[in-house]
Amino acid sequence: MNTPFEAARAGGSSVRIGALVPLSRPGWVEAGRHLLAGLELAVDEVNDGGGVAGGPLELVVRDTAADPSKAAAAVEELAGLGVAALAGEYHSVVARAAASRADTLGVPYLCSSAVLDTLTERPTDRVARLAPAQSHGWRVYGDFLLGAGHRRIAVATQPSVYWAAGTRLLREHLAPRGGTVTEFDVSALSPAALCDALAEHGATALLLLLGNPDPAVPVVRAVRRDPRLAALTLGAPAGQPEFAEWAEALGADGSGVPFLRYLPERLGPLGARVEAALRARLDEAPSFVAFEGYDTVAVLADVLRRDGAEPAGTAGSWSRVDVEGTRGRIRFTRPPGTGVQQWAWPPVQVVDRDPARPDRFRVLRTG
DSSP states (O other), rough: OOOOHHHHHHTTOOEEEEEEEETTTSSSSHHHHHHHHHHHHHHOOOOHHTTTTTTTTEEEEEEETOHHHHHHHHHHHHHTTTOOOEEEEOOOOHHHHHHHHHHHHHHEEEOSSSSSSSSSOOSSSEEEEEOHHHHHHHHHHHHHHTTTOOOOEEEEOSOHHHHHHHHHHHHHHHGEEEEEEEEETTSSSSSHHHHHHHHHTTTTTEEEOOOOTTTTHHHHHHHTTTTGTTTTTEEBTGGGGGGGGHHHHHHGGGOOEEEEEOSSOOOOOOHHHHHHHHHHHHTTTOOOHHHHHHHHHHHHHHHHHHHHHHHHTTOOGGGGGGGEEEEEEEOOOTTTTOOSEEOOOOOOOEEETTTEEEEEEEEEEEO
């Protein structure tokens, strides 16, 4: 009896990649749109070059809507459709659910953009990741805070495994260096009440560990309009200000908010070409998430060309990857504490929107 993969490939049909993307609320829709644009561009280019493993690549897209159970169900469905591999996802808690189910089902999964350190409960060769682990990127952000003179840090947060992990990482990194991190749960505080608490606390920086646009946008507006907090630095390590939606909602209030993004200071020839193509496809500047989508397919195409499209072969191929991506050479290892094959590490920047020109980004630190 044929496996789902063998049945799907009968007759020389396409090689399918299942794409997990947040395309509806409460998912971060703009991130999903950029991720999908990168995935689709790379698939088109692979097919223009002759495809892989005897057939064209086909992207089978499923909307996760930031819902872990929806993602797990999509993995089940895609496995039944005979995909050669899974790709994508932006939200960490969703990627974790997808990775766990993919590992159980034996389907290779290359996570494009989620950063939560622990994507699977056990070490596995079936799951690999392009985005840096949260512990790596957020330590770079912590060093930026210290370098800017911030020792008394507040975080506005919501109940979430991802936000809790970020808070813990920052606290562990800053405490030995004289920094403190105090949490304020916005599910229990209105924006006005949060401003009162911040004025009393005396923090010099407030990090927005919040969903976008709500409740992050109302919190930013309230803080920016409170004269008691005029000297308070706002930060958003998860990258909310990267997207045009942020600038459109907040205008000048959304500038000067440092965040993490995963781009080099200067793109090479491949990155520059892809940037131009993505800009035309999106009708706006591509975010780092769009580059992550493109690089995901570039890696999977390399694996499929070399080792064939049978999922059992793909799962063991990450350690042999050596691909020129849009942001540098991509190779995988297994750093301590991650449990999955990891690109260690993509370039990391701390940037903000320039207050003088909110459509332009300033690089504040690299790591």
